[in-house]
């Protein structure tokens with residue numbers, strides 16, 4: 001194997017590890033405490049039925065929606081304020097954390 005090829009291969013492997021959508025670890029990091037006020041400590045027990053459950057949501061969806069609140073592409077007074085100061089790394093960790101929780105949402109897979 002030529003040295004240049006090895007360097008490129010190694011750079012690719014390292015890059016792939018750094019760039020996972022899952023945050024620093026697959027389980028991410030616990031979100032700021034304020035999020036639990038409305039979305040529940042585990043992302044399931046929300047303040048009331050009008051607040052979305054976040055547990056079990058795909059991490060890439062949660063990353064996108066938090067970035068959209070931050071940029072204003074998705075408009076919501078409450079959530080734009082919550083997302084305004086989140087950095088991309090925090091967003092990835094929050095998203096990975098919610099994705100790692102099991103959701104108590106039901107879907108049609110239960111109906112046979």
Ligand code: HEC
Pocket residue numbers: 031032034035036037038039050051052054062065066074075076078079082083094
């Ligand atoms: C004061 C209550 C409140 C707090 C605090 C709060 N949220 Fe929200 N969140 C909401 C509401 C209400 C919505 C629905 C907004 C909409 O319709 O776009 C929402 C929506 C979201 C969504 C989109 C859900 C979906 O299915 O599209 C995400 C992700 C989210 N919040 C994450 C967070 C995170 C992370 C924090 C903490 C940094 C947080 N929220 C703090 C009330 C809150």
